[in-house]
Amino acid sequence: MLNDRIEAAIQRHICSAAVQGPAPIGLHKAIDYSVFPGGARIRPVILTSVAMACGDDQPTMTDAAAAALEFIHCASLVHDDLPCFDNAPTRRGKPTVHRQFSETTAVLAGDSLIVGAFSTLTSQVDVDARRACNLVAHLANYTGFPNGICAGQAWEDEATIDLKSYHLSKTGALFIAATQMGAIAAGHDPDPWQELGARIGQAFQIADDLMDVVCADQDMGKPAGQDAKNDRPSAVSEYGVDGAKRLLNDILGGAIASIPSCPGEAELAKMVQLQSTRLMSVDRQATHS
């Protein structure tokens, strides 16, 4: 199914698979450890779903884009967990990369995955150089400075935070990358797909804020209460738990309504509905546990 396709793409494209001679084994293991076993792979799921809704005429391009996006996401988790950021002891129910290996290896694993993401996209140069190049451009835009997750993370060091820019770049960026890269991979214009990605990103941000407040550590696979502990802005601190839940519901409705006209529009709406149900049920579990 969709998740099998995505896992196969990630396996095929991960930079640790490219070894053809001596290589530092610690970094090799840390790269694999950062990517496998994965979480829900939600960003590549969205990317691939959008590409399929747009016809998916170059499936290897879609697969490379999905894998590349996941590598960037994994890299961001490894770097965000570092002692100088969250100093997180666990992630996805196991020790974080810097705890399992070393801090230097964690920095290099993150760097290697960022680079590996762009390398992955260039594997499609002979399929369609223009699409591959546009995928690099969009992924870079939503990863780096000033519009990507690097900028999003950096807002947390600022004395005054621009909340809209902060949320858009910290969480929204890779969801917008997901919808727009799905469109590009299938040869469609990415611009109409910005809104869907932004709304899904907002929904995940709010769901994450809710989980941080109401879930126990064991449900998240990482320590809860980090937002309050680190004095980070959150939808819950802004609107309260009930207000944040209402907002989440509204945004998910808007996400489905924003899907651009395309051959697989109805199927895609079902996928977004499915993801929405999962998000809302996590919220219900959390508030009832």
Add this chain to the structure above:
Amino acid sequence: MLNDRIEAAIQRHICSAAVQGPAPIGLHKAIDYSVFPGGARIRPVILTSVAMACGDDQPTMTDAAAAALEFIHCASLVHDDLPCFDNAPTRRGKPTVHRQFSETTAVLAGDSLIVGAFSTLTSQVDVDARRACNLVAHLANYTGFPNGICAGQAWEDEATIDLKSYHLSKTGALFIAATQMGAIAAGHDPDPWQELGARIGQAFQIADDLMDVVCADQDMGKPAGQDAKNDRPSAVSEYGVDGAKRLLNDILGGAIASIPSCPGEAELAKMVQLQSTRLMSVDRQATHS
């Protein structure tokens, strides 16, 4: 002249120049601080010289490639200086990025520059998407895992070091990237340019090892004696100071002999000769000081 052209390209393409709205100012400043004022910009000088020797038929492509390569080099310096690696207090005669700003900002500045390098190359998609995509592929190969500077740095954490792989990836990689990307930018086959880059890289590695041993701190702009202090393999520990100097001379001669046949072969040989003289004179200054 050549250096003015390169500085202008770096100024034009740096990711901090892309701000069009609110952005975290600390990261903005740290990115600029990491790149300006620069060192000798030796990698972009080599890249641009090779492109010119190959005809330089798309100068904006050459400029983007030169800037991208320098961003990767600057990113590697910022991350290598971090407390968990060299914990260096100074670089190019001023406080390192993590000392001047913060450790989190240094991690993010490095990440942003890596991403910005690939973004820079995609600015040329309308000039020639295939060349731009091949530049991304080559730069990624010599930056990440298993063949790039990330792998080179990671060798230092291994119990047993493969010295050939270590030197090739740690220092050689970005010099090979320089010669091959210069060829690609001008529409030439990169393969015959591998040897020149590798030999220049070896020469710089040996010169750097010599400087580390014999220079005073103020001459290098960074602390000397780091190799011995950190028990790192070095040409000096392997061959002694005199042996390393003989090796350096031999390699520089071989570099000039390896230049592939191309329209500007003679001019390029002069450039390599000039760089060689500079390297050898640094060595003479060092041993006489």
